[in-house]
Amino acid sequence: MAITKDQYIQAAANEISNYPSLAKRFQIGDPLITQGLASMAAMLADLGTQVEVTTGEVYLKARDVTVKADAAVKGVLPFGKPCIAVVTVINNGAAPLSILAGRVLRDQNGRMWRVTTGGQIGAGATGSIVARQVELRTLTHTVGQNTPFYTIELAQPDVGYMAEVSVTGWEYSPEFCNVLAGELVYHIQTDENQVISLVFGVNGLSGLQPATGSNIGISIYDTEGDISPSNGMSFYFEYSDAIEKATMALSEVLQAGEAPMSITTMREVCSYPGIYNENAVYLSNFDFLVRKKLGAVTFLNVWNELKEEKARGANQDNINRLFVAVIKEGVSQLALQNEIAAIISAADNSYRLKHVPVIEKPVPLKLTLYVPSTYDSAAIKQAVRALILENYGRLSAWAKRGEAKMLKKDLYELLRQNVPALTQRIADISVDMIGDDTADLPEHFRYVTEESLEVNTETAN
Structure with missing residues (x-):
C-alpha cells in the first residue's frame, strides 16, 4: 500500500525534532515550514500511488495511457466508422439521371457524403443509391530525408475523426508482413497519444525508403462518427447540372457511424493474452481479429470446428469451418455478416464461414450478504444489485465475450472493493448459485438481469 500524505508529514515531523529552531516553528504552525512540507508530502504520495499502480500495470492495465499503448502495439487504430445509408432518389427531370460512385452529396445538416454504389434512374422514376458519411482531404508530403522506416504523422481533422487513409501508388501492408525488398508498401501505426502515422520500409530488407525530395500523395477520409441520422433526412448534390432535378431522402441505415474505440472497448479488445497478426501465417485468434476490426x-464469439463438435457432436460439414455469433447495434445483420466475411477472408480465405443466430440467456445468480447491524441492509442490497448489473449485465464488458466465466473470486473482490460494509471484520459474502444446469452453447449471449439476480442480506454475528 502506498504511503499517504499524512504519513509523510508525520515522518517529517519526527525528523524535524532533530533541529530545535525549526521544530519550534513547526509546532506553532509557521506556514513557511508547514506548507513546504505539505507540498512535498503531497507530491511524494502521488508518486507513490503511481509507482504502486505501475507495478500492476502488466496485469491490470489500470491507466488509460497503458491501455492505449497496448492497443498501439497490437495495431488497434483509432479510426472512426462512417455511417452508411441507402438513399432513395426520385428523378424529377426529363432525362435519365446517372449517379456514379464517388459523387459528393450533402445532407440537410451540411455533412458531406460520398456515393459508394451508384445508379441509373430514368426520367420520372425512383431508384436508390448507397452513400457513406465521409469527407475527402488530400495532401502532398515532401520527403525530408532518406531514412529507414520513414514516418509521416497525420493531423486529425478539425471536425470528426479519420476513417481511412491511403497513399497514391503505394499499397497498405500491416507490419510489413511477407513484403519483399523494393515493394511500394506502407504501414499505419499509432501511439499512446492516438497520433496516427504512416511508416515506410527499409531498402534491401523490406519495402522501400522514399527518396529525399520525392512527393508522396496522401488521401484521408474523415467522418463525424455517430451522427444519429433519421429516415427521411434529405440530401442534395454538392455540384449538379441545371438539368438534374432530383429529390433524395434517407431510407435505411446500413451501418451506424461510430467514434474511435472507447477506452472501455479498447481495454476489452486488448485483454487477449498475446499479439495476433492479421496475416494468416501468424493469426491465432479470429475472435480478436474480428473484434479489433468491428470495434464496439x-x-x-468466433469458434472453430473443435469447439462446435464439443457442443453438438461430430459432423463432416464442420471441417475447416469457422462459426460466428454476433450482435452489433446500429448495423443491419446482412451488412454485419458481409463485413465479418470480408475480414476473415482477408486474413485466411481457406476457411468456410457459418453465421449462428445468437441466443440470449439470463444467468441466475444468488448472493447472501452477512452485514453488521450498524449498516442499512436495504441500501447495501440495492448497491450490490447495481454493482452486479453494471459488471455482469447485458451491456457489460464481461457479457460481450462469448463463453466468459463468472468466477466466485472475482465476485468477492468486486464486492469487497466497492461496498464498504463488506470490508468489516465480521462481514461475509456467500455465492449460493451461479448459472443453471443447462449446458451453455458458444452462441449463448449470457448476462445477469434484474429478474435473474437474487440478493439476500442477513445480520452478521
Whole structure:
C-alpha cells in the first residue's frame, strides 16, 4: 500500500525534532515550514500511488495511457466508422439521371457524403443509391530525408475523426508482413497519444525508403462518427447540372457511424493474452481479429470446428469451418455478416464461414450478504444489485465475450472493493448459485438481469 500524505508529514515531523529552531516553528504552525512540507508530502504520495499502480500495470492495465499503448502495439487504430445509408432518389427531370460512385452529396445538416454504389434512374422514376458519411482531404508530403522506416504523422481533422487513409501508388501492408525488398508498401501505426502515422520500409530488407525530395500523395477520409441520422433526412448534390432535378431522402441505415474505440472497448479488445497478426501465417485468434476490426459490439464469439463438435457432436460439414455469433447495434445483420466475411477472408480465405443466430440467456445468480447491524441492509442490497448489473449485465464488458466465466473470486473482490460494509471484520459474502444446469452453447449471449439476480442480506454475528 502506498504511503499517504499524512504519513509523510508525520515522518517529517519526527525528523524535524532533530533541529530545535525549526521544530519550534513547526509546532506553532509557521506556514513557511508547514506548507513546504505539505507540498512535498503531497507530491511524494502521488508518486507513490503511481509507482504502486505501475507495478500492476502488466496485469491490470489500470491507466488509460497503458491501455492505449497496448492497443498501439497490437495495431488497434483509432479510426472512426462512417455511417452508411441507402438513399432513395426520385428523378424529377426529363432525362435519365446517372449517379456514379464517388459523387459528393450533402445532407440537410451540411455533412458531406460520398456515393459508394451508384445508379441509373430514368426520367420520372425512383431508384436508390448507397452513400457513406465521409469527407475527402488530400495532401502532398515532401520527403525530408532518406531514412529507414520513414514516418509521416497525420493531423486529425478539425471536425470528426479519420476513417481511412491511403497513399497514391503505394499499397497498405500491416507490419510489413511477407513484403519483399523494393515493394511500394506502407504501414499505419499509432501511439499512446492516438497520433496516427504512416511508416515506410527499409531498402534491401523490406519495402522501400522514399527518396529525399520525392512527393508522396496522401488521401484521408474523415467522418463525424455517430451522427444519429433519421429516415427521411434529405440530401442534395454538392455540384449538379441545371438539368438534374432530383429529390433524395434517407431510407435505411446500413451501418451506424461510430467514434474511435472507447477506452472501455479498447481495454476489452486488448485483454487477449498475446499479439495476433492479421496475416494468416501468424493469426491465432479470429475472435480478436474480428473484434479489433468491428470495434464496439454487443456480443461476439468466433469458434472453430473443435469447439462446435464439443457442443453438438461430430459432423463432416464442420471441417475447416469457422462459426460466428454476433450482435452489433446500429448495423443491419446482412451488412454485419458481409463485413465479418470480408475480414476473415482477408486474413485466411481457406476457411468456410457459418453465421449462428445468437441466443440470449439470463444467468441466475444468488448472493447472501452477512452485514453488521450498524449498516442499512436495504441500501447495501440495492448497491450490490447495481454493482452486479453494471459488471455482469447485458451491456457489460464481461457479457460481450462469448463463453466468459463468472468466477466466485472475482465476485468477492468486486464486492469487497466497492461496498464498504463488506470490508468489516465480521462481514461475509456467500455465492449460493451461479448459472443453471443447462449446458451453455458458444452462441449463448449470457448476462445477469434484474429478474435473474437474487440478493439476500442477513445480520452478521
